[in-house]
Amino acid sequence: MAQDELFKNIIAHTKEYGYIFQSSELYDGLGAVYDYGQYGAELKNNIKQYWWKAMVQMNENIVGIDSAIFMHPTVWKASGHVDAFNDPLIDNKDSKKRYRADVLIEEYREKLNQKIEKEVEKAQKRFGDSFDKATFVSTNANVLRYQSEIDTLTKRFQAALENSNLEDLKQIIIDCEIACPISGTKNWTEVRQFNLMFGTELGSVAGDSSTIYLRPETAQGIFVNYLNVQKTGRMRIPFGIAQIGKAFRNEIVARQFIFRMREFEQMEMQFFVKPGEEMKWFEHWKTVRRNWHLALGFSEKRYRMHDHDKLAHYANAATDIEFEFPFGFKELEGIHSRTDFDLSQHQTFSGKKIQYFDNELNESYVPYVVETSVGLDRTFLSLLSNAYAEETITKEDGSTDQRVVLKIPAPLAPVKVTVMPLVKKDGLPELAREILKSLQFEHNCQYDEKDSIGKRYRRQDAIGTPFCVTVDHDSLTDQKVTIRHRDSMLQERVSISELEKIISYQVSMTRLLEKL
Numbered sequence: 174m175a176q177d178e179l180f181k182n183i184i185a186h187t188k189e190y191g192y193i194f195q196s197s198e199l200y201d202g203l204g205a206v207y208d209y210g211q212y213g214a215e216l217k218n219n220i221k222q223y224w225w226k227a228m229v230q231m232n233e234n235i236v237g238i239d240s241a242i243f244m245h246p247t248v249w250k251a252s253g254h255v256d257a258f259n260d261p262l263i264d265n266k267d268s269k270k271r272y273r274a275d276v277l278i279e280e281y282r283e284k285l286n287q288k289i290e291k292e293v294e295k296a297q298k299r300f301g302d303s304f305d306k307a308t309f310v311s312t313n314a315n316v317l318r319y320q321s322e323i324d325t326l327t328k329r330f331q332a333a334l335e336n337s338n339l340e341d342l343k344q345i346i347i348d349c350e351i352a353c354p355i356s357g358t359k360n361w362t363e364v365r366q367f368n369l370m371f372g373t374e375l376g377s378v379a380g381d382s383s384t385i386y387l388r389p390e391t392a393q394g395i396f397v398n399y400l401n402v403q404k405t406g407r408m409r410i411p412f413g414i415a416q417i418g419k420a421f422r423n424e425i426v427a428r429q430f431i432f433r434m435r436e437f438e439q440m441e442m443q444f445f446v447k448p449g450e451e452m453k454w455f456e457h458w459k460t461v462r463r464n465w466h467l468a469l470g471f472s473e474k475r476y477r478m479h480d481h482d483k484l485a486h487y488a489n490a491a492t493d494i495e496f497e498f499p500f501g502f503k504e505l506e507g508i509h510s511r512t513d514f515d516l517s518q519h520q521t522f523s524g525k526k527i528q529y530f531d532n533e534l535n536e537s538y539v540p541y542v543v544e545t546s547v548g549l550d551r552t553f554l555s556l557l558s559n560a561y562a563e564e565t566i567t568k569e570d571g572s573t574d575q576r577v578v579l580k581i582p583a584p585l586a587p588v589k590v591t592v593m594p595l596v597k598k599d600g601l602p603e604l605a606r607e608i609l610k611s612l613q614f615e616h617n618c619q620y621d622e623k624d625s626i627g628k629r630y631r632r633q634d635a636i637g638t639p640f641c642v643t644v645d646h647d648s649l650t651d652q653k654v655t656i657r658h659r660d661s662m663l664q665e666r667v668s669i670s671e672l673e674k675i676i677s678y679q680v681s682m683t684r685l686l687e688k689l
Contacts, residue, residue, distance in 0.1 A: 180499035183561050184430055186577065190635050193431065205424055205435045212636060215587035215617060220552055221417055223585060223682060224440045227465055227689055228415045235413035235442060236406055240394025242419060243375065246385050248393050251522035252515065253486055258389060259366040261342055262425055268356035271425055274342045274364045278330055281349050282323055283501060289319050327482065334483035339364040369422040387421035392544060395443045396515045400527055410529055410540055411454065413444040429500055431550045438549035445540040448513065454543045455490050455510045462506055462545050463494055468688035469582050471559045477502060487514035496555045505555055506547035513539040556581060560637065579637030580660050583680045588638045589616040590676050593629055595645040597622050605644040608654065612673055616680065634659055640676060
């Protein structure tokens with residue numbers, strides 16, 4: 174299946190089965206804003222719980238806060254967002270579509286990388302076990318030509334970004350002959366900068382109100398509370414402050430479903446360290462965060478580390494954990510060494526001392542910060558992208574059937590178990606209800622008695638329910654039920670008395686955390 178077709182199927186599936194809806198769809202929707210349905214809300218909460226437990230509960234030197242969305246406007250002046258939070262935008266005059274100039278160039282460079290990968294794949298097939306990849310990529314003429322183009326482009330691209338050279342960004346697009354994906358033409362406007370912050374007014378009386386901003390990131394809420402947390406928690410460096418919360422960006426180029434939205438949720442942790450030790454902790458958190466993603470059981474091939482071409486004004490090192498979405502490798506999480514920029518800026522703008530007294534050194538200093546920031550919505554999309562499968566099933570009689578299944582890791586699945594009476598009579602519904610009630614204390618469960626048992630299985634596969642429990646006539650006498658496993662479709666007969674223990678083990682969040 175083509176990747177664009179796969180992505181369309183995933184989007185359609187999320188609506189059909191109650192995961193994601195277009196916001197205000199009743200009124201024809203609102204662009205790049207989405208609502209999470211009954212199963213989407215459950216999955217989001219489970220992802221949050223997994224992150225929070227791994228970040229806060231499992232680390233004695235990390236605590237969590239929940240700061241307000243509204244903040245004093247000077248916060249954003251100090252952070253640099255008022256002056257420097259911009260995207261370089263370019264329009265195609267024929268399609269009238271707007272794009273981020275840097276993204277167009279990055280996507281062109283990725284196509285060159287894909288050409289190299291195709292050359293390698295062809296050579297592997299041709300030479301088999303004797304294939305030496307290192308020798309091939311260092312000697313093959315096509316690979317060397319593509320790599321030379323990538324290196325030249327990257328050097329020029331980095332210089333344009335670092336110098337905010339909008340003219341050269343456009344010239345790169347022209348020189349690379351990058352065409353609009355919609356019109357196919359290369360008829361571009363000039364590149365312009367656009368500030369992404371949403372402004373609003375605080376105050377009820379016209380003239381008395383002041384302009385404030387919806388926060389474009391959650392990190393600043395942590396920085397302005399650094400002293401409060403450090404003192405009240407008696408925190409000793411190194412320590413971290415974590416937060417999950419909404420952020421808002423006025424994305425002009427908002428595409429690819431929930432990957433890039435105007436209202437989104439972040440899971441961030443700011444780790445405060447002694448100056449000079451930031452790179453040690455930067456490498457530490459790169460490894461820790463990569464392991465958090467891999468613990469979900471996805472293939473390592475779907476992840477890669479990417480160092481930034483352009484460092485933000487506050488950073489001295491930055492790496493992205495990228496995930497292979499249906500539309501290519503894109504940023505999932507960022508790990509940044511932010512130096513002492515944020516705390517120093519707030520110290521300057523507030524006029525208040527923000528330092529840490531180090532008893533071992535007997536001196537005070539402004540701590541350095543290593544940040545981990547992962548998009549909750551992007552993590553949600555990565556889960557769906559990896560979990561969605563269309564399978565052909567061969568029955569015992571040799572005939573085939575089709576099923577769509579969401580193979581979401583069991584600890585994160587919205588519904589953990591569905592209890593089904595085989596028929597709606599003979600006391601089976603009553604026993605099924607009793608079993609459901611006993612499981613509901615620990616797990617989000619469903620009861621389903623509509624349609625044939627096969628259709629019910631297919632419905633739960635599509636929802637992503639890892640286990641179905643079927644109550645049949647024998648259950649009334651032998652006190653056993655059948656558990657069906659979603660991924661393998663295997664069925665096993667177990668005692669009702671053992672059911673809660675079996676389910677709890679399979680869906681336990683502890684099983685994920687133990688892998689970290």
